[in-house]
Amino acid sequence: MASDIxxxxxxxxxxxxxxxASWIIAQLLDRGVRVVGLTEDVEPESALVLNGLADxxxxxxxxxxxxxxxxxxxxxxxIQFCFHLAAQTVERTCTASPLVTFExxxxxxxxxxxxxxxxxxxxxVVVASSDKAYGEQEIPYRETQPLLGRxxxxxxxxxxxxxxxxxxxxxxxxxxxxxxxNIYGGGDFxxxxxxxxxxxxxxxxxxxxxxSDGSPLRDYMYAADxxxxxxxxxxxxxxxxxxxxxxxxxxxxxxxxxxxxVKTIIGLSDKPDLEPEVLGKGRMEAEIxxxxxxxxxxxxxLDWQGGxxxxxxxxxxxxxxxxxxxxxxxxxxxxxxxx
Numbered sequence: 001m002a003s004d005i006x007x008x009x010x011x012x013x014x015x016x017x018x019x020x021a022s023w024i025i026a027q028l029l030d031r032g033v034r035v036v037g038l039t040e041d042v043e044p045e046s047a048l049v050l051n052g053l054a055d056x057x058x059x060x061x062x063x064x065x066x067x068x069x070x071x072x073x074x075x076x077x078x079i080q081f082c083f084h085l086a087a088q089t090v091e092r093t094c095t096a097s098p099l100v101t102f103e104x105x106x107x108x109x110x111x112x113x114x115x116x117x118x119x120x121x122x123x124x125v126v127v128a129s130s131d132k133a134y135g136e137q138e139i140p141y142r143e144t145q146p147l148l149g150r151x152x153x154x155x156x157x158x159x160x161x162x163x164x165x166x167x168x169x170x171x172x173x174x175x176x177x178x179x180x181x182n183i184y185g186g187g188d189f190x191x192x193x194x195x196x197x198x199x200x201x202x203x204x205x206x207x208x209x210x211x212s213d214g215s216p217l218r219d220y221m222y223a224a225d226x227x228x229x230x231x232x233x234x235x236x237x238x239x240x241x242x243x244x245x246x247x248x249x250x251x252x253x254x255x256x257x258x259x260x261x262v263k264t265i266i267g268l269s270d271k272p273d274l275e276p277e278v279l280g281k282g283r284m285e286a287e288i289x290x291x292x293x294x295x296x297x298x299x300x301x302l303d304w305q306g307g308x309x310x311x312x313x314x315x316x317x318x319x320x321x322x323x324x325x326x327x328x329x330x331x332x333x334x335x336x337x338x339x
Contacts, residue, residue, distance in 0.1 A: 005235045007032040010121070012079040014038045014064055014112060015086030016057070019188040020128075022047035023227040024083055029056055031231075036060060036077045038086065047187025050324070064108035070115035074122070081234050082125040084112050087156075090190055091132075094153035105156035106163070113167045113175065124237040125175040126230055129161040129247065130154070131219075131293050133179060140294040141179075143247050161247060168245030176237045176244060178229060181251030181293055184313065185223025186320025195220070195314075198262050198276075199321045202269045212280040212287070214259025219251040219292035222313030225306035226250065232304050243301060249293035252306050261310075268314055 011028055013021050016037025025048065028035050035057040037048070042061070048054045058077070062069040064086045073079065087105045088094050094101040109127060116122045134141040135148030135158075147158035167173040184195035191197045198208040221229075229250040236243040256264070262276045298304045308316075 003235055004031075005238055006081060006231070008034070009080045009123075010034050010036065010078050011081040011083065012036045012038060012073060012077065013083045013085065016059065017041070017043045017046040017048050018085055018089070019047060019185070019190075020183055020223060020226055021083070021085045022051060022053060022187050023185060023223040024085070024230050025053055025057060026051065027227045027231055029053065033081075034058075036073065036079065038062060038064065038073060040086075045189055050187065064111055065103055067111045067114065070111045071118060074115040074119040078121045079116075079119065080121050080123045081238075082112065082116055082122070083230055083234065084109065084125065085128045087128065087160075088153070090192070091151065091153045092192065094156065095151060098152040101152045101156050102159075105153075106159040109160035110163050113164060113173060116175070117167060117171050117173050123174060124234045125164075125173065126234045126237065127160060127164040127175060127177045129177045129179045130157040131179050131181055131249070131251070131291055132288075133158040133161050134291075136288045139290055140253070140292050141249060142294045143179075143249060143297050165245055165247070174237050174244050176233050177247040178233060179247055179249050179293065180226055180229065181219035181221045183221050183223055183226045185317050186324070187223070194258060194261060195265070195317065196321050198265045199269075199318055200325065202266055202271050202274060203322055203325045205271060205274075207274055207277045208262050208266070210258055210262060210276050210278045210280065212258060214257060214262070214276070214278050214280075215289070216258050216287060217255045217290040217292065218258070219253065219255045220261065220310060220313075221251050221306055222308035222316070224313075225252075225308055228307075229298070229304060232302055236302050240301070248298045248302070249295050250298055250304070250306075251293040251295055252310070253293065253295055254310065255290070255292040256310065264310065265314060265318065268311065268318055
């Protein structure tokens with residue numbers, strides 16, 4: 001049963017047009033929260049728009065790299081809870097544009113935290129880090145391990161993670177950090193990812209392509225569980241002093257290989273006879289082979305655990321994309337109006 005801690009509060013979600021942000025906003029609205037969304041770019045294909053949420057929140061246009069804007073938003077809208085998700089999130093894009101990545105993911109984070117620190121309304125801030133911040137080391141990753149990211153995306157997330165911790169230890173800002181497993185669900189339009197890319201390939205009757213040999217191991221968490229993790233942690237920051245300044249792992253603790261994940265998606269589809277096309281002979285260059293999390297800390301301190309096994313989450317995800325892709329196909333096939 002959901003608590004009432006957030007009811008009638010003002011919450012800021014940075015990167016509000018993003019995939020995970022849209023799921024968080026949906027759950028916040030269900031809890032009676034007044035949501036302010038910050039976005040630099042408006043994306044018509046965002047789940048925020050497709051799911052009819054954009055008209056239910058106050059949207060502010062601007063960048064987290066603008067410190068004066070961030071201070072204005074926190075003060076003008078009397079922000080009590082902040083969910084900081086705005087970031088460059090596609091790893092290949094981050095590698096291609098490292099300066100933009102560090103500017104957005106690192107500088108942007110300290111701007112958000114500084115605005116939260118200077119505001120008299122702040123009750124709770126949660127910052128999105130990533131399991132990638134741990135880098136290549138012993139698995140499953142535990143919060144006691146150092147952050148050893150090496151690629152631009154991983155390092156930028158590790159920096160944001162450490163900056164958030166510094167703001168608690170130095171300024172007592174009520175903040176905590178999430179390090180999530182790979183998140184999947186409806187509304188992610190980065191088709192290069194295994195989800196949703198595989199779902200689209202199967203919908204089109206094409207063999208899904210696996211760029212590696214299929215062996216890389218990851219943990220996958222359904223977006224509804226991820227959104228619940230963000231909100232659970234935000235509430236705990238507000239209520240439990242021992243949570244503040246801490247990093248928490250969130251995942252399902254059931255890693256699956258890329259090949260098995262693709263086969264699972266195919267098996268749950270209406271085209272179960274498709275065979276994946278495996279292109280690689282090993283892991284991809286600069287890719288960590290095995291990544292997954294131990295979530296004992298979240299379970300013990302937050303009483304949190306995910307509710308969706310991989311098959312249940314994928315069924316809902318496949319249904320969402322099949323509906324979206326059918327509508328897109330129908331719109332493309334519809335005759336244009338006469339002038």
